[in-house]
Amino acid sequence: MPREGILISNPLERLSGEQVRQIHDASIEILNDPGLLCFNKKAAEIFQSRGAKVAGVSGSDTPCWTVKIPEKLVTGALDSAPKTVTLGARNPDNALIMKGDEPRVFFITGSETNMWLDVDFPTYVNKSDPGKEIKVPEFQPRRGMVADLCDSAHVCEHLESVDGYIRTVNIQDKDITGDNKDVNKFFACLNNTTKHVMSGLTSLNQLDNVVKMAEMIAGGPDKLKENPIISFITCLVKSPLQFVDDTTETFMEVCQRGLPIVVSSSPQAGTSAPIKEAGIMAQINAEVLAGITLGQLVNRGTPVLYGSVPVRARMDTLGDSYGSIETSQYNIDCVQMARFYKLPNYSTSGVCDTKIPGQQSSIERLFSDIVVTLSGPQFLHCAFGLLDCNSVFCLLQAVLDDTHFQMIKFFLKSPRINEQELETVKKQIREVVATPQKMFINYIRPVMRSGEISPPYPFEGDGDSDSVFALANERLQELRAKPVEHIDPDTTARIFREIPGLLPRLNVYKGER
Amino acid sequence: MSEDIIELIKKNVIQGRVTQDDEGIEEGMVGQPGVTELIKEALASDVDVSGIINKGLTASMEVVGQKFENEEYYIPDMLASAEAVGAAMEILEPHLAKSGVKPKGKILIATVKGDMHDIGKNIVSILLRGAGYMVKDLGNDVETGDIVEAVREEKPDFLGLSALLTSTMVNMEDTIKALKENGLRDRVKIIIGGAPLSQEYAESIGADGYGADGFHAISVIESLNSGDSLDS
Amino acid sequence: MSEDIISMIKENVIQGRKTRDDMGIDETLSGTPGVLELTESALGNNISPEAIIKQALTPGMEVVGEKFSTKEYFIPDMLASADAVGAAMDILKPLLEESNVETKGKFVIATVKGDIHDIGKNIVAILLKGAGYQVNDIGIDVPEDKIINVVREEQPDYLGLSALLTTTMTSMESVIKALKENNLRDNVKVLIGGAAVSDEYAREIGADAFCADGFQAIRVLEEFETT
Ligand code: B12
Ligand code: B12
Numbered sequence: 009m010p011r012e013g014i015l016i017s018n019p020l021e022r023l024s025g026e027q028v029r030q031i032h033d034a035s036i037e038i039l040n041d042p043g044l045l046c047f048n049k050k051a052a053e054i055f056q057s058r059g060a061k062v063a064g065v066s067g068s069d070t071p072c073w074t075v076k077i078p079e080k081l082v083t084g085a086l087d088s089a090p091k092t093v094t095l096g097a098r099n100p101d102n103a104l105i106m107k108g109d110e111p112r113v114f115f116i117t118g119s120e121t122n123m124w125l126d127v128d129f130p131t132y133v134n135k136s137d138p139g140k141e142i143k144v145p146e147f148q149p150r151r152g153m154v155a156d157l158c159d160s161a162h163v164c165e166h167l168e169s170v171d172g173y174i175r176t177v178n179i180q181d182k183d184i185t186g187d188n189k190d191v192n193k194f195f196a197c198l199n200n201t202t203k204h205v206m207s208g209l210t211s212l213n214q215l216d217n218v219v220k221m222a223e224m225i226a227g228g229p230d231k232l233k234e235n236p237i238i239s240f241i242t243c244l245v246k247s248p249l250q251f252v253d254d255t256t257e258t259f260m261e262v263c264q265r266g267l268p269i270v271v272s273s274s275p276q277a278g279t280s281a282p283i284k285e286a287g288i289m290a291q292i293n294a295e296v297l298a299g300i301t302l303g304q305l306v307n308r309g310t311p312v313l314y315g316s317v318p319v320r321a322r323m324d325t326l327g328d329s330y331g332s333i334e335t336s337q338y339n340i341d342c343v344q345m346a347r348f349y350k351l352p353n354y355s356t357s358g359v360c361d362t363k364i365p366g367q368q369s370s371i372e373r374l375f376s377d378i379v380v381t382l383s384g385p386q387f388l389h390c391a392f393g394l395l396d397c398n399s400v401f402c403l404l405q406a407v408l409d410d411t412h413f414q415m416i417k418f419f420l421k422s423p424r425i426n427e428q429e430l431e432t433v434k435k436q437i438r439e440v441v442a443t444p445q446k447m448f449i450n451y452i453r454p455v456m457r458s459g460e461i462s463p464p465y466p467f468e469g470d471g472d473s474d475s476v477f478a479l480a481n482e483r484l485q486e487l488r489a490k491p492v493e494h495i496d497p498d499t500t501a502r503i504f505r506e507i508p509g510l511l512p513r514l515n516v517y518k519g520e521r
Numbered sequence: 522m523s524e525d526i527i528e529l530i531k532k533n534v535i536q537g538r539v540t541q542d543d544e545g546i547e548e549g550m551v552g553q554p555g556v557t558e559l560i561k562e563a564l565a566s567d568v569d570v571s572g573i574i575n576k577g578l579t580a581s582m583e584v585v586g587q588k589f590e591n592e593e594y595y596i597p598d599m600l601a602s603a604e605a606v607g608a609a610m611e612i613l614e615p616h617l618a619k620s621g622v623k624p625k626g627k628i629l630i631a632t633v634k635g636d637m638h639d640i641g642k643n644i645v646s647i648l649l650r651g652a653g654y655m656v657k658d659l660g661n662d663v664e665t666g667d668i669v670e671a672v673r674e675e676k677p678d679f680l681g682l683s684a685l686l687t688s689t690m691v692n693m694e695d696t697i698k699a700l701k702e703n704g705l706r707d708r709v710k711i712i713i714g715g716a717p718l719s720q721e722y723a724e725s726i727g728a729d730g731y732g733a734d735g736f737h738a739i740s741v742i743e744s745l746n747s748g749d750s751l752d753s
Numbered sequence: 754m755s756e757d758i759i760s761m762i763k764e765n766v767i768q769g770r771k772t773r774d775d776m777g778i779d780e781t782l783s784g785t786p787g788v789l790e791l792t793e794s795a796l797g798n799n800i801s802p803e804a805i806i807k808q809a810l811t812p813g814m815e816v817v818g819e820k821f822s823t824k825e826y827f828i829p830d831m832l833a834s835a836d837a838v839g840a841a842m843d844i845l846k847p848l849l850e851e852s853n854v855e856t857k858g859k860f861v862i863a864t865v866k867g868d869i870h871d872i873g874k875n876i877v878a879i880l881l882k883g884a885g886y887q888v889n890d891i892g893i894d895v896p897e898d899k900i901i902n903v904v905r906e907e908q909p910d911y912l913g914l915s916a917l918l919t920t921t922m923t924s925m926e927s928v929i930k931a932l933k934e935n936n937l938r939d940n941v942k943v944l945i946g947g948a949a950v951s952d953e954y955a956r957e958i959g960a961d962a963f964c965a966d967g968f969q970a971i972r973v974l975e976e977f978e979t980t
Contacts, residue, residue: 069892070894122919122948122949178919180919186920189920210920246869252869253894254867276872278829279872280872323827323828323829324824324827324828325828325966326828326829326832326872326876399948444658444660445639445643445646445658447640447643449597449600449601450543450597450600450601450604452597453537453544453546453597453598453601454544456595456597457546
């Protein structure tokens with residue numbers, strides 16, 4: 009049985025059917041004029057051979073072509089792209105089945121942050137009342153390491169509302185290089201969670217080793233096809249409208265192998281896309297359609313997700329503002345576009361602008377988490393633990409986020425109103441009204457333990473000081489202490505024998521006979 | 522035999538089952554006798570009343586209290602158990618004197634005139650009953666005169682007054698004055714409660730105690746009880 | 754008359770209007786000449802390049818900087834003004850060189866090999882141009898040997914390198930090594946920036962400075978210019 013996700017019965021929509029259509033038409037027009045700049049030769053050739061108008065750009069240092077994609081290529085790709093994409097998992101009960109026309113949401117971690125935030129709880133004594141002590145969290149950023157990635161995958165394995173795992177932290181150990189980063193990254197994730205694992209690829213020459221490792225774990229090439237325990241994400245199109253050489257190459261290679269991949273585009277309204285909603289929407293939709301079209305030309309029927317990470321620029325630095333309200337609006341628009349094409353959608357929520365957990369981070373993330381979830385993306389890259397616009401990851405924040413998502417999940421349960429239920433309560437009402445005290449307390453009890461009543465906020469303190477962080481930290485330590493089901497010893501031994509570049513310290517059976 | 526039935530009573534108090542129709546926490550108990558039925562059965566088979574109270578009721582409320590403290594039980598569980606004990610005490614009352622059990626005391630409780638809030642007062646009543654007191658609830662929006670009459674007639678050991686409005690809490694002071702005027706003030710200990718009240722307010726109007734919630738009310742009443750012999 | 758043109762240039766720098774087609778903040782200015790046209794007519798009226806810079810462009814940018822720090826202006830305003838100043842400087846530079854007036858240094862900027870992030874680099878380039886530096890942006894994904902060649906040929910005072918990926922930042926180290934090997938390291942100050950790098954990293958690879966943003970780059974360059 010795959011994971012259930014949460015089915016949104018009345019998805020939130022911002023765009024009218026007509027507006028969706030208008031964006032689609034504008035995107036189709038943009039794909040034709042100006043088209044895309046393509047820095048990848050092979051991709052340009054593929055487009056040309058299938059009838060796109062391709063012309064070399066003269067005077068450019070790096071070889072580059074303009075590609076004008078006709079509508080029929082796009083419609084063909086939209087036809088052949090699978091409407092249901094399965095993301096498998098080491099534990100098959102954790103598989104995710106995403107149907108483009110069904111707004112069933114799965115919550116997945118995300119993004120490769122460079123910094124890892126350690127949390128400490130020094131104690132402070134009240135100046136005027138030395139008897140009073142409080143614990144105040146202190147946050148210390150440092151570069152992420154592979155041990156942190158293992159730690160994060162392990163904790164996310166136990167976070168109830170996390171449905172799948174995108175590597176959260178960039179591994180920057182001294183012995184990690186371009187040539188061994190991908191295998192170690194994937195192994196660290198796969199070995200510490202039994203949920204689905206998605207990641208970007210650093211070097212194309214590692215792809216075969218990564219796939220081979222996944223095949224060993226899944227039980228062979230056919231088993232991996234059936235149960236794709238890994239998937240990939242690439243930004244093959246750089247906004248505005250440019251196929252990047254290396255990521256496009258990676259994308260085509262993954263498509264060739266038929267493994268699921270997110271076609272992600274991340275325009276920033278104001279800098280790499282128009283500041284106006286109509287503009288960024290027409291552009292991002294064109295960019296994603298261009299990517300999907302290329303994927304289907306490379307390998308008809310290969311599974312792709314419509315990926316969107318649109319964001320608005322902040323006016324004071326022109327950096328990203330994930331916390332801005334528009335960012336949520338664009339993401340919801342993208343969910344609607346993907347649903348219009350009946351393709352499963354990868355959308356973003358929950359990233360905050362602030363650098364440390366606190367009021368601002370909670371407010372920004374909860375806002376976007378709620379509204380974007382309501383719109384019903386299948387793959388919600390909801391940024392568990394991410395801070396500072398995707399630059400910092402903090403496990404404490406991930407634990408807090410888990411409770412946010414449990415609240416959202418609870419909220420989205422469908423109402424239990426039916427004849428039988430109404431009969432029961434009418435009886436209760438008649439009975440209670442006839443008593444002198446007129447209280448329904450007795451009927452609470454059976455409901456109270458059935459899961460029908462939402463739990464209290466788990467990190468509520470005594471009211472005199474805010475103990476949310478301290479209590480969440482206790483929970484984090486509990487989760488860390490829980491065991492995780494690693495890859496079995498035989499497979500591990502085989503992986504370490506046959507896959508070059510793996511760091512010996514990642515072998516949990518090392519030293520055991 | 523008597524051991525068995527006391528065990529059953531204890532179990533059903535912990536499960537919070539007043540009658541055989543109640544669900545309890547464990548599955549499949551509906552239809553089996555609840556506390557009411559079991560007490561009647563125990564009386565019919567001449568089980569010692571003090572044994573029923575001490576081993577069956579008081580001991581089990583202690584277990585319930587512990588479970589509440591451990592957060593295994595919530596307030597509704599506590600109230601259901603208290604209600605079961607209350608129902609048991611009502612049946613046992615006529616038998617107390619002849620079996621030499623000293624009753625814990627009688628309490629009248631009311632929400633004062635002009636005030637319709639009664640959720641808190643109801644909870645307090647149930648908990649006091651569960652603690653073994655005989656509680657008579659006069660209801661809400663009760664005229665001062667009616668309270669005075671009830672004190673005169675029922676001769677309670679305690680009078681509990683509830684008020685949730687700053688505009689009605691002054692009626693507590695009036696009630697105490699009226700009791701004095703009627704020469705009844707010394708016959709009864711007065712304890713007050715409700716959101717706008719406080720210990721200071723209780724003192725300022727000459728009440729004997731203030732209860733912040735039902736549990737506090739029990740301990741306040743218990744300390745008033747032991748600090749003063751209340752043979753009536 | 755010359756007073757007027759100078760103050761109009763300054764006003765248009767503050768408004769961020771490069772040419773007559775640009776919109777400023779004050780809508781009534783649409784269609785009137787911008788900084789470029791005004792600079793040309795100032796030169797036509799025999800106003801010296803030095804006066805244009807010292808009395809119009811620099812004070813104009815100072816006002817913009819103040820408005821930015823009081824949050825009246827946002828970065829896009831700042832960039833528009835910097836862009837206008839940069840365009841004026843393009844006209845004035847050759848004249849200054851002719852008249853031997855001392856100018857601010859020459860800055861080559863690139864995003865390193867393997868990295869295609871350029872939003873940050875572009876912003877830095879515009880701001881530096883606006884601050885009066887002569888900036889040559891050689892693009893993204895620039896291989897090390899190309900950077901070396903440009904340094905050799907153009908002899909810039911400064912080399913700015915941008916990297917956003919931890920996998921590409923190592924290319925900065927290679928560039929510095931190659932500069933040394935080609936005996937060019939002492940001719941040029943190397944500044945690095947981008948989300949992947951830090952102060953420590955700059956020290957580690959022997960760069961002259963790390964800059965968190967374009968403003969810091971301006972401050973750092975000013976220090977270099979005075980020492
Ligand atoms: C529920 C409620 C109502 C319900 C009452 C339902 C009912 N069956 O009781 C309704 C909707 C009918 C109601 C009406 C009104 N209410 Co009202 N109500 C409340 C509310 C939200 C909760 C009260 C409650 O049940 N709490 C839960 C119980 C479990 O707690 P409790 O009552 O405090 O009881 C505990 C203790 O206080 C103590 N205790 C209580 N009594 C006693 C007695 C003894 C002897 C002891 C020992 C202990 C004890 O033990 C209890 C158990 O732990 C309060 C808000 C609040 N914070 O209290 C407002 C509140 C009391 N209401 C208020 C108001 C203004 C009104 C109205 C005037 C509104 C209107 N304009 O119509 C009317 C008044 C009607 C009237 N004449 O009384 C105000 C009072 C402000 C003031 N001026 O003092 C409050 C404070 C809300 C507010 N902040 O505005 N109300
Ligand atoms: C926008 C963006 C993109 C866009 C780039 C568009 C463009 N035209 O540049 C796209 C979508 C194409 C993209 C692609 C990828 N990206 Co990207 N991207 C970003 C993002 C979200 C914002 C960068 C940005 O523009 N910031 C705004 C500008 C204004 O800020 P800035 O660049 O930092 O520049 C300022 C300062 O740093 C400084 N500065 C910068 N350079 C210089 C140079 C000098 C000389 C000086 C003095 C100062 C200076 O001044 C600037 C102005 O204030 C960052 C996240 C982040 N937090 O940085 C990820 C991020 C950098 N990307 C990341 C990744 C992984 C990728 C991809 C590999 C994704 C993939 N799997 O396909 C590809 C890489 C492709 C490649 N080969 O380069 C990761 C990098 C992690 C890592 N491993 O190091 C990041 C950190 C996101 C994340 N957390 O996962 N990306």
